[in-house]
Amino acid sequence: MTAYADLPLIEQLIRTFAALILVSSFALLAQARVVAAIQVFAWQGFLLSALTALVAWNSGLPHLYISAVLSLVLKALFIPWLLIRQSRRLGILRDFDAVIRPGLTLMAAGTLVIFCYNVVIPVREFTQIVTRDAIAVSLALVMISLLMLITRRKAITQVVAFMSLENGLFFAAVTATQGMPMVVELGIAFDVLIAAVIFGVFFFHIRDSIETLDVDQLSRLREMDE
Amino acid sequence: MIALVITLSTPLLAALVLAVVRSPRIGGWINISATAAGFAAATWLAWTVLGQGAIHGDQFQVDAFNVYLIALTSLVGLSTSIFSRPYMEHELELRRVTPRRMRLYHASFQGFLFTMLLSLSTNNLGVLWVALEGATLATVLLVSLYRTPESIEAAWKYFILCGVGIAQALFGTVLLYFAAARVVPDPERALQWSVLYAHAGQLEPVVVAIAFIFLLIGYGTKVGLVPLHNWLPDAHSEGPTPMSAVLSGLLLNVALYAVVRVKMITDGALAAGVAHDPQLAGRLMMGFGLTSFLVAGLFLHRQKDIKRLFSYSSIEHMGLMTFAFGLGGPLATFGALLHMTVHSLTKSAIFVTVGHASQIAGTQRIEQIRGLIRTQPQVGWGLLIGSIAIAGFPPFGVFTSEFLLLTATMKSSPWLTVPLLAGFAVAFSGLFRHLQPMVFGALPAGQKPINMNPVPVTLHLALVLWLGLSIPPSLARWFDDATRLISGSGLL
Numbered sequence: 001m002t003a004y005a006d007l008p009l010i011e012q013l014i015r016t017f018a019a020l021i022l023v024s025s026f027a028l029l030a031q032a033r034v035v036a037a038i039q040v041f042a043w044q045g046f047l048l049s050a051l052t053a054l055v056a057w058n059s060g061l062p063h064l065y066i067s068a069v070l071s072l073v074l075k076a077l078f079i080p081w082l083l084i085r086q087s088r089r090l091g092i093l094r095d096f097d098a099v100i101r102p103g104l105t106l107m108a109a110g111t112l113v114i115f116c117y118n119v120v121i122p123v124r125e126f127t128q129i130v131t132r133d134a135i136a137v138s139l140a141l142v143m144i145s146l147l148m149l150i151t152r153r154k155a156i157t158q159v160v161a162f163m164s165l166e167n168g169l170f171f172a173a174v175t176a177t178q179g180m181p182m183v184v185e186l187g188i189a190f191d192v193l194i195a196a197v198i199f200g201v202f203f204f205h206i207r208d209s210i211e212t213l214d215v216d217q218l219s220r221l222r223e224m225d226e
Numbered sequence: 227m228i229a230l231v232i233t234l235s236t237p238l239l240a241a242l243v244l245a246v247v248r249s250p251r252i253g254g255w256i257n258i259s260a261t262a263a264g265f266a267a268a269t270w271l272a273w274t275v276l277g278q279g280a281i282h283g284d285q286f287q288v289d290a291f292n293v294y295l296i297a298l299t300s301l302v303g304l305s306t307s308i309f310s311r312p313y314m315e316h317e318l319e320l321r322r323v324t325p326r327r328m329r330l331y332h333a334s335f336q337g338f339l340f341t342m343l344l345s346l347s348t349n350n351l352g353v354l355w356v357a358l359e360g361a362t363l364a365t366v367l368l369v370s371l372y373r374t375p376e377s378i379e380a381a382w383k384y385f386i387l388c389g390v391g392i393a394q395a396l397f398g399t400v401l402l403y404f405a406a407a408r409v410v411p412d413p414e415r416a417l418q419w420s421v422l423y424a425h426a427g428q429l430e431p432v433v434v435a436i437a438f439i440f441l442l443i444g445y446g447t448k449v450g451l452v453p454l455h456n457w458l459p460d461a462h463s464e465g466p467t468p469m470s471a472v473l474s475g476l477l478l479n480v481a482l483y484a485v486v487r488v489k490m491i492t493d494g495a496l497a498a499g500v501a502h503d504p505q506l507a508g509r510l511m512m513g514f515g516l517t518s519f520l521v522a523g524l525f526l527h528r529q530k531d532i533k534r535l536f537s538y539s540s541i542e543h544m545g546l547m548t549f550a551f552g553l554g555g556p557l558a559t560f561g562a563l564l565h566m567t568v569h570s571l572t573k574s575a576i577f578v579t580v581g582h583a584s585q586i587a588g589t590q591r592i593e594q595i596r597g598l599i600r601t602q603p604q605v606g607w608g609l610l611i612g613s614i615a616i617a618g619f620p621p622f623g624v625f626t627s628e629f630l631l632l633t634a635t636m637k638s639s640p641w642l643t644v645p646l647l648a649g650f651a652v653a654f655s656g657l658f659r660h661l662q663p664m665v666f667g668a669l670p671a672g673q674k675p676i677n678m679n680p681v682p683v684t685l686h687l688a689l690v691l692w693l694g695l696s697i698p699p700s701l702a703r704w705f706d707d708a709t710r711l712i713s714g715s716g717l718l
Contacts (some may be wrong), residue, residue: 121408125431129402142397149390158386165393172400177407180400181414183285184352188396191359195389200362202370209375218379221460 017051025144045075091102116140134175141168155213229271236264241336250328254311261304289351290707302475309470309578316434338364362388369465380460387457401437405429409460416438426494448481450541452518456660462537468582474540475574513553518545526656560712563632569622575686579608597669608683623693
């Protein structure tokens with residue numbers, strides 16, 4: 001096993017950014033204020049875009065620069081801007097979405113990271129440390145986003161969780177496989193963009209129909225006898 | 227190739243045009259003409275592929291397996307658009323929708339058809355994912371079209387659950403790409419299905435196995451496999467009925483198609499069977515399929531909403547197909563392909579009739595829909611014959627395919643026929659205990675017939691009847707080509 005200090009500087013940087021992204025997902029999980037959650041999400045997008053640029057530099061693949069710019073524009077700027085604008089118009093920017101038992105949730109997230117490494121380490125094909133870390137961390141990002149999705153009550157924080165799930169997948173594509181074919185990346189970016197816009201429209205629909213954005217209140221359809 | 231371009235571009239162009247057409251009346255007619263043109267192009271495409279063999283492009287690939295689904299998709303699209311015109315006009319008169327939302331409805335309808343056709347014809351697994359996610363995006367605002375609290379809730383559930391589900395499929399796709407990158411040097415070609423299929427034996431089995439599990443969970447959410455099915459009854463019951471018809475008749479099929487395509491690669495990669503059970507993919511699909519089949523059959527008994535009732539029936543049938551594709555072998559695959567066809571024809575016909583029935587009764591609650599056959603015999607008979615067909619009675623096509631599946635099961639794993647037969651009985655009783663009073667029950671006072679077009683339902687049910695009585699030789703050869711492609715050997 002190579003020591004961290006023996007790696008070339010650029011690879012050390014890539015690792016550091018990967019670790020920072022993982023940290024940001026913990027921050028997201030613990031963040032109760034709506035506006036702060038969106039800001040953390042924007043930072044995560046920025047880190048992801050920086051990481052993509054570093055990987056592009058390291059591997060010399062020019063198309064990765066395009067995806068770096070794409071994720072900077074989309075995930076660090078446009079989506080956070082859209083979410084902040086919509087929540088300001090809905091007057092929920094300063095709201096709290098209380099995290100249920102924050103300590104326990106964070107502990108669970110830590111356990112998830114260990115679990116993901118445990119899943120990945122025995123796989124013989126992942127013996128290369130870079131890919132092993134990449135797969136494990138991206139799996140952990142996905143899992144933590146799922147945890148955030150089920151522990152939140154407000155539509156807007158659920159959307160942030162959903163989008164950070166997408167970040168985890170993008171992380172996997174960048175670090176494990178040096179990006180996807182261009183047509184696929186453009187397609188995914190387009191889907192994310194449309195999804196963000198539809199979510200933006202949807203907030204108003206939810207508020208108009210149940211007069212709150214607590215999705216807890218969405219509980220009419222169920223498989224039980226009334 | 228030209229036929230393929232026309233097939234794909236017609237719905238895309240129509241979606242753009244319909245997004246700007248203000249009049250709902252004209253929109254309805256454009257919708258019909260676009261789907262008619264698309265259907266003509268798809269027939270032409272099918273004709274070409276049948277005559278001259280598969281089209282293998284770099285980005286697109288049309289072979290025996292997907293060309294029949296393309297033809298089926300555009301046929302169901304056409305008949306649903308014919309049904310939707312008077313239906314949505316009636317909804318407009320009732321003021322359940324506004325002209326603006328009708329515009330959204332028509333544009334999304336065509337956009338949805340485009341994503342379906344794109345996911346069927348693409349050769350790139352990444353584009354397949356993008357198109358299936360696009361299908362969710364195109365339909366989510368349709369589920370909430372009526373803007374009732376229930377429909378908003380259904381759409382939110384649909385959006386989040388399908389979005390999260392399909393994100394797992396993207397992770398699986400990335401893993402597959404990771405495995406392929408070591409075998410296929412050109413990164414642009416490493417996600418192409420035909421390339422992956424050709425090199426399946428060289429892919430790392432462990433990575434592919436993990437990728438398949440993610441892909442099965444991801445696309446399985448869209449197929450509606452239990453326990454990932456929660457969005458399905460809600461989205462079907464709260465959206466406008468033409469939407470339920472295409473969701474059940476098309477989306478579920480296309481998602482299953484995606485699962486089968488990745489199963490073909492996985493089987494190739496695991497064939498050596500060193501590290502893993504070579505039939506891992508098949509066994510997983512059998513497990514999920516059988517669970518869905520049995521659980522959905524039981525849920526049929528507890529339903530109070532007519533559209534929820536039939537959406538559980540869709541889950542049940544999709545489970546059966548997943549089970550059959552998992553079972554593998556020519557007989558089961560042939561049966562599953564036939565079942566895909568007859569199920570989507572029958573189910574879209576049923577949803578069309580259900581739409582009429584709920585407009586007659588003014589509600590979707592089963593206990594308030596009564597005496598259909600006396601109010602409007604066309605609707606009553608349509609519902610009755612459709613349900614008889616979907617329950618698997620001879621002489622309809624569903625009987626033929628279910629019989630084939632049962633025979634295949636008896637051959638390869640006899641003890642599984644017991645839960646299958648029990649499931650058929652449970653589902654049958656679940657459907658008919660609700661159906662009997664709706665069709666024959668006492669006529670409520672003041673119930674009036676509505677304006678409807680009987681052509682789509684009659685056409686679909688006639689086709690299903692025809693497929694049950696005698697499958698035309700050319701169509702049988704068609705299915706057989708697809709069977710040979712999927713399972714390695716033909717039946718005929």
